[in-house]
Amino acid sequence: MRLNSSIKEVKGIGDKTAGLFLKINIETIRDLISYFPRTYVQFPEIKRPDEVVEGETAAVIGQIRQTPIVKRVRSMQITVTSIVGMGKRLELVWFRLPYIKNSLHPGENYVFYGKVQHKNGRFVMEQPAIYTPEKYEAMEHLLLPVYTLPKGLSNQLMLKAERSVLEEEHLFRDYLPTELREKHQLCEYNYAIKQIHFPDDMETLIEARKRLVFDELFLFILNLQYQKEKKEKEKNQFSFQSDDFVEQLIEKLPYKLTNAQLRALSEVRADMRSDYVMQRLIQGDVGSGKTIIAFLAMADTAHNGCQSAIMAPTEVLARQHYESFQSMCEIFGLDFPVILITGSMTAKQKKLAYQEILDHPDALIIGTHALIQEKVIYQNLALVITDEQHRFGVKQRETFSEKGTKPHILVMSATPIPRTLAIILYGDLDISVVDEVPAKRLPIKNCVVDTRYRPKAYQFIEKEVAAGHQAYVICPLVEESENMEAENVTDYAKRLKEELPDTIEIGLLHGQMKPA
Template identity: 50%
Template sequence: MNEKTGINAIKGIGEKTEKLFAKIGVYAVGDLLRYYPRGYDVYEEAVPISELEEGKIQTVTGVIYGKVQVSPNRKMQVTSVQVKDITGSVKAIWFRMPFLRNTLSGGDVITLRGQVVKRKTGLVLEHPEIFYPSSKYEEKLHTLQPIYPLTAGLSNNTVMKAVRQAIDELDLSKETLPESIRLQYHLAEYNYALRGIHFPEDKEVFYRARERLVFEEFLEFIVSLRKMKDGNERSENDFSIHHCAETDELIRRLPYQLTGAQKKVWLEIEQDMMSSHSMSRLVQGDVGSGKTIVAVLALTMAGMNGYQGAMMAPTEVLAKQHYESVTEIFESYQIPLRTELLTGSMTAKEKREAYGRIKSGESQIIIGTHALIQTKVEYRNLALVITDEQHRFGVRQREVFTEKGSVPHVLVMSATPIPRTLAIILYGDLDISVIDELPSNRLPIKNCVVDTGYRDAAYRFIQKQVKEGRQCYVICPMVEESEHLEVENVTDYAGMLQEALGDEIRVDFLHGKMKQSQKDEIMERFGRCEIQVLVSTTVIEVGINVPNATVMMVENAERFGLAQLHQLRGRVGRGSHQSYCIFMSGSKSKETKKRLEILNKTNDGFRIASEDLKLRGPGDLFGIRQSGLMNFKLADIYQDASLLQKANEAADILMKTENEWIQKLEKEARTSSVIL
């Protein structure tokens, strides 16, 4: 067995399980080794019942007293027991587990571990793990159990067993980093790191393992960017682009004044497109700072000089929205350019006709999703490529555009606030522009950080906003126990919220396990105000522009990083109405309150990102979700800022001394699109 061996070579993985692994992108043994846990269950000492804290996962040992109760509701049967120790008592509940009345009895000494939730009757242990007899808990005490991202039908235990077998049977002694770099930066060996990330004996082993793998991930990424930048610097501008009177006229006739930052960034883009070398520029701007109009100006300049421009968005909903807004601007200001929409859900006939207009040059501005880089798409003279939300696209995908003719100008738009010191490293192949002013007509979002006792008041506020004709988002994090329960979590919450708000308000839900077509349909209905309250996971972080949405309520806000919460908050405050963001926290810790208060005090994404960077420590790795930027498997640019800077130093050394390692990396990149 080696890393390229099919997953079905592992004992216990038959045809059915192989298909489930394929759903999560695991086809070969090597994929499995790099399918890292998304978190860990840390089994800690049991606490007295009187010391239980809302929002935490905790363990108690006590005696069951009274009968095991099962609710008569067959659709959602709830089994409950009361557990008592010398300090007090607590209720434990399980959903859809009526059989427990046959295994649990009054007088039994039992250990329970689960989420502590506040209900009207007091604190409750929700769906806890059962250890009976209690001595069984000793076996797991102080251990870290990996929690993997899952899909329906695939259990955490199945993934864990498969990974363990792969690690035991493969020869992992071969080092993947140059030895000089590994020793200079005091990094663990590859073998140790791989075992330690999947099955850490303790937190110290986990930290050392993760440090090594994150460093390597950053290093490979940075070296690849450096190679791309070298290529870009040699790319001459093949397009004869001159100053365009239409862009001046468009700026003059807009119903609002461009901010000073927008004017400065537009001048940089204009000069790049007229220079002797191809443009490779990142435009960073907070949500609502006005990046789209700058993109439209660049597309207009390319089109009016006789060339084509393409704009690629991460979702179909966003692509359609860009298409409609660009088309409307061209029509309103009599700019004689034809726009074309190209997405994966179009019919074969619609695509064929669009391909024809793109190839002939009849359509000058092409807006779409990944469909823009399919092999069937032939451009007549593509001079400009704009990608929206850079972290949703790999470096390799941007490069594909350059293979469709001459090297086009590349403009990357990102609303993700990244401190400049990190942005220079992460976007090493790009020049950086920042739009750091918001348009004067934007009302700042009003924020509040509250505990769960405020929930009823928040629901009343949502009802009031809907009665005034507005719309609202409610964000639910994924439940910790199992990723596929995300679906149940959101649907159950939506049902509960519908009951709380009443039948006059239409509540619907959205989650990552839905098909793209379902997600698009829900977002479009929300955009048309057919849905007033949308319950969703972070899948809406990059989504449709709904100016009528004025409330964003985030449940369990403590589970997210500040930068991600700021991104979510950017879904509101897009229209003329006052908008509000309610961050609801289930944690009472001072550290959590201190973090969330930053969001309360400022709407400036760059300041928030910098503060987030200062506050995060290694202990947060168990409690805060990764930012998800740049499609890294393990690395988090905020959490691992110091490692990113060290990897950048190491890249300087490698580019001068380790040509063999770099060639090997380039070879692997050609056959894989994991990071590159």
């Protein structure tokens, strides 16, 4: 089995299952091996049915007294049996697995591993894994890998596929010389790959992770160094006036810019008037005022008869910039056209936007990834801004910059990056840091509380909404997942509707929704 072979060569993976793997970008054997676990679960000590509690993931031993029953509910086959310990019964349920009936023999002891739930007055374990006591004891205290998987792809199938592939003795040729591995106390690469998926213990897991982290950073920095050596400073082909246009705009602002904003803006303007094309990163916390710097830089570009474009990671943010920039142009009395392009726009709307870009060489253009599509033809594009750079790859940035005659590049990020790390991550960019917060801005308060605090939080939300304010709740998942125990948007919205008065409107917003 070769690393570039299709995963369909793995036993048990057909076209349908391969389609599920494709959702997490796994197409080849190499992709499969390189998809690492997100966490690990340690097999717990065996308990009796009377020792388990609701909500825990447990290993329960018990004797099967009678042959399991297979029921048919609608079109689904459900296999049911139970085990008893000290008078406490634990019901075991499997959906769509009728063959389980033949795997469990009356009079035999088995270990059942799964999550214990309390339903209709009974303790229930659904879809538990089944082991003989001897097999479970051999696995007890081992670290079981858990993967982030799409709906329809079980962790059990992932484990089986990984095991099947990792049976090969040497999959990779280790590119690191032995002396270098010994110097940095790094394990061999094939050993690291096997241990990251199926660690013998915590010590070997840490050893494997250390090697893989080293590789990731080493290859990243090596590639960055290669890009830096390959890249030469490009000549600035745009001629910008040195006048007081931007200073006049700043005087019209209803607030004062901070020294950090003025410093960053000054560096951007100096770059655009230098002999070489600008390549700059502006890093500042949310609320530090990066957007006004972007607008003033774009207005400066338009004042000099050139186009500028800003690409946001989401349509929501793109529309926010569009409305904000239109408003500022009106306030400042600027006659520069502001054009929006997003993926959800109709073909007719996009066609009109493309024509506007052709007709106005001094336009301020705002959008999402739609800005780098082939159909967009720019006129004298001199400045390209990518907002929240961590959501864009270097390739997208380069594709965008190629839309103009080597335009100036400005990257804005709110990710708090220490300066030394920023130099590594953005080695090809000069860096400006906006490290001051505008005056009179209220501080953001954060606190961590457990679930017992939720009733108070609901009361607080009710009080704020009554005062005419809004509140939002962020969940890590869109819908329930069998691979992760966390709140999801769909179910939590229903719970909020039950907890809060009917007068409060509960909205739902997530990335899987279709654009309006």
